Amino acid sequence: MKNNLDDSLENKIRLSLKKEASDVQIRASIKENLLQKLEKDAPKRGKVMSFVWSKNPIVRLGLAASLAAILFSVSVNENRDSKRFGFIEALADSTLVFEDTLNTKHDSIIGISDPWAL
């Protein structure tokens, strides 16, 4: 009884599969559809990424200033609320307030009854 494929038989199998692959073709429209999808999404993705990774010093300065403002805000909250709050607690607290502002309609700390009116 034969236990191993000899090279000739193995080669026949490979050739058969190769021929079979050339007979079975994927639906032609798929590539076109996907390319359209890619080209449609590319500008959005490109704009966001090029902004975030911009080498323009003004944009970078703007990003740095935004980050500094966030950190400053957290720091002010921390001092105002209580010395007991650490940095993380203050951040969590301000996040909760932010979520509350967006998701509920009762008077928030900034006194706007309907946050979506912003």
Place this chain on the structure above:
Amino acid sequence: MKANDEDIMIELQAGSSQAFSKIYDRYANRLHHFFWRGLNKDAELSSDLVHDLFLKIIEKPEVFDPKRKFKTWVFSVANNMLINEYKRRSVRSNGSDAPLDQFIGSNGHYRYHDQDRFIEALNALIVRFKPETQTLFFLRFREEMAVPEISEIMNVKEGTIKSRLHHLTKKLAVGLDEFKDLNHN
């Protein structure tokens, strides 16, 4: 010089449609063939799965780590999709391949003289294997992958893959023995 798949994927991650075109041309038909074999020659469903796979690549190209080999990664994804499809269809894969004695002289009643008939005989053997063995057959003989690659794609230990390959080739050798002297043009 032909760019390697991983470099093309880096370009694709930057949004290049040319890169997408290149990687698609390299793999779409191969993946389609992989699905087609695994899904009982359902060409439409196979096309849909290739579409879905490449759509995932377009939408989240960053999930591919360029330090990995693209070929292994993309066939791993395809294999997972195939397994999901089996689950959806409730194809039980915990059975076993047909025993060896069923392959002896299994094609004796045919008279194969050409390539098409050889393919027919080969397919008659392959359908007796469980889905995992059919996947193993494809990756080894069509994609010509090495044991470590197959092991990674199928998420099975290398030793197990070697053992399964041994049994697979044994059954192919027995089942196709009468064709070994056939000229294959």
